[in-house]
């Protein structure tokens with residue numbers, strides 16, 4: 001008896017890496033865009049600093065930018081919650097990032113959600129110039145709405161990494177930034193006391209109570 005042996009395609013896992021591999025090809029001229037996003041306390045800035053420090057170890061020219069409005073910890077650096085830091089240039093408008101030096105190979109941008117909508121085009125322009133662009137920012141505001149230019153950059157980026165915090169109520173992965181303080185302003189700095197990370201379910205429960 002003869003069996004028909006069908007060649008099965010390789011499982012998808014053969015092609016899809018589960019870890020971020022920091023692609024870097026010396027002879028590759030084209031740049032690319034990476035996004036690191038998530039809720040508050042998820043370690044976005046830590047991950048941005050980690051990638052930028054590794055690029056420096058690889059002797060690459062690195063420049064870092066942040067919005068002028070972000071002055072929580074230090075006005076000339078990006079600082080993570082665990083106080084790792086890296087020098088950064090505060091800029092008032094995304095277009096100023098286009099003044100990155102020609103020899104700069106890696107451009108880091110922190111707190112992307114506070115920039116204007118033009119940031120997406122700026123990232124594309126820099127990637128077009130052959131630079132590796134690494135963007136960190138909040139994906140959603142405290143209402144659960146996609147935040148500023150971040151969703152657009154996620155759409156045009158080659159690599160998107162969502163990082164998570166831990167829900168302070170149940171210990172599951174947190175994706176939402178729940179705001180404890182009252183008020184309608186989307187940009188509310190000075191965070192730690194004002195927000196807490198929550199999973200979808202604990203966030204929804206609290207929002208329901210707020211509406212009662």
Ligand SMILES: [Zn+2]
Nearest residue numbers: 167170199202
């Ligand atoms: Zn929870």
